[in-house]
Amino acid sequence: MNRSVRIGLAGLGVIARTHLDVLAERPDVSLAFTVDPGVSEPPEFRGSAPRHYPALVTALEHHRPDLVILATPTDTHADLAELVLTRSAARVLVEKPLVHDLGSLARLRALNNTADVRDRVFAAHHFAFSPEVRWAATQIERHPEWGPVTAITSAFHDPYIVRVEQAFASYLSSWLDSGANQLSMLSRFVEITEPLSTRALDRGASSWRTYAFRSRGTTGTARLRTSWCTGASSKETVLAFADSGVEVWIDHTAMTGFAADSRGRLLVAHGNDGLTPRKVAHYRPLYDSLLSEQPDPLLRFDAAAVLTELHHAVPEPA
Template sequence: MSDRVRVGFVGLGIIARSHLEVLAARPEAVAEFAVDPKVTEPPAFRGTTPAHYRDLAEALGAHQPDLIVIATPTQTHEDLTTQALTLSSARVLVEKPLVHDLAALARLRELDGKADVRGRVFTAHHFAFAPEVRWAAEQIARHPEWGPITRVTSAFYDPYILRGEQAFASYVSSWMDSGVNQLSMLARFVEPTALTSLRQMDDGASAWATCEYRSRGRTGLASLRSSWLTGESSKGTTFTLGETDVEVVIDHTANTGFAAQAGTLLAAYGHDGRTPRKTARHRPLYESLLSDAPDPVLGFDTTVTITELHHWRP
């Protein structure tokens, strides 16, 4: 993209804050406009206030941005993405998950011949850009002698049960909220191929899923646990590699990790302790998105795979 990137923000709620903060720190980013019918005045962006609209179509009638960031409820993503594609030439970054069901995904895929969906639509799979995830992926790529990833165990816990019905209204279920994060993180390491089981429990507050994948010519299985039945947030993933007894363990809450083999520490990663977790994920995400070759984990093809797995039902 050019040295000056005009950005249109759609949705100014809590989710949008990380996007605004990270882009405000990038000198090439210019806040062109903001859209949110529930907000009377948008937040300042590097000391200036962008033009504000209640409707995306109205905003695109007055502006031609280079990037449109959509951070609204998932059910609105399809319609807003379609408007962004047909009324502008901008790249479109949509908060995860891209769509709320497979029918919406199919309608977006049908637009590809008209609006270059595969080249312009990206999904904010921020967990794949977490520092501990990138560190672990680099370690595994650097050591082919460790063998393929033969087993993955991932557990994501959030204290949303404390929010009661508000949690279900905002996030739908534990699987709908965390499953897409686990699947997109998994796509950083392996090629997910099929969800082989999915069990949702506790009225949707917990889930257990298994996902088959390919790694260096071998088939492996990932066990994915998510739950809101906790008083604290805690997320972690363990990768077991080949026949070498190597394990790579990462803590997504502490942004740390280590690799070990038969009681020997092989490598370790620590966080600086000063950078908020979401900022640490969104910074490299935007570095990639604003480059000439965005990471495939952001791209539409990967999103299609993740969405189909995420919405699989037995």
């Protein structure tokens, strides 16, 4: 996109603020309109207010956006994406998860022949663009002597227990909320192949799942924990390399990491300047990629479809 990219933003909740902050930094975009039926006045963007509408269909009748961002509740994603695909020529960036069920995914896939879904729909897998994840992926590429990843443990905790009913209404369950982040993040390091086990706990406020993956010709198991039963946010991932005894520890909350070996030596470490908000640090490189000539494959519909299937998959009974 060589000219200014005309953008429409649907949904003005918490995550929309991050989108607006990052987009406001970019001279190559303009905000054509916002949409939210529950908001009467649009947010300020670069000192002025964009046109605002209660319904996306009305906005598309008055504008010709290049990109529409869907930062709306998950169960609206499929309908709104289909609306953009059939009522405009715009690309669509959908907040994660792409859709809330496999039936909605099938609906979008069915539009590909007429609406070019594979080249127009993108998913905001922002955790895959976080600084600590990109750092870890770079270290793994630089150190083939570590060998394949053989085991992964990842735990994502969010402090939603004090407003758990609101969390259920907004996010449906801890796994539906955080599982997409974990799976997309792990796709930076390994190829996730199939679910091995799944267990919902605390009425869905927590979960425990295991997945098989491949890394450099070797198979391994990822253990994934999500939970709202905590007083503070805490997100960590550990990658183990059994052949070399190396472990890579990633702190997603602090955006830091380090690698150490079985002899107790610190091999490499990644820090954080403390100046950039965590979500902004995720979305800056995401938009750099999305608005480039070759968007990262993890943003594209094909990757989002595979991750959606893995996200909703239930292992076959033994």
